[in-house]
Amino acid sequence: MGRLLDSLKRGFRSFDKGMREDATSLIRKQLDEEESVFALLTMGAFSGLPSPPTGVLLRILPHMSREISVMNKRSAGLDDVFSQTLGTFDID
Template sequence: MKGKLRRLYTTLKETITQVHRRKATEILLFELSEMENIFALLVLGSFIGIPSPNPILTLELLPHMEEELWTMVSRADFAQDPLGGLISLLELD
């Protein structure tokens, strides 16, 4: 009887630990995503009217923002023809 209770306790403890680790990982990934968004907003804020940092600093940080720049360019392309962007996603001919 004690052996079964000990195994049940161990299993429950491991399960709860895994759930907490998964939730902590999800929270950290969300925070990382938000920090990347804030970083992009600080560096490229001049595009939307927010005062930007020193231009030399901005130029030094731009290589670290390659993915954000590609996202911005692709969204700017879709802004001209949003319906065309949706149709291209559906791959209709």
């Protein structure tokens, strides 16, 4: 009986998690965009933008390893975004 209740609880938790995912998956794309804007603001000097000043960039650089690696991967996959967009929207 206890085991059955545990499985039911687990099942309900998965359902709840899935529903939360369903309710927010599309606006996660917004987070994507905001991260790109953040990267541009903080690492613009790498692409020739004069903001922020190079000195500031160098000081924050040690804290930016995750962002650099994520942006690197994203820019490598920029020619392959369509299917991700299509997968994000429900279409069938």
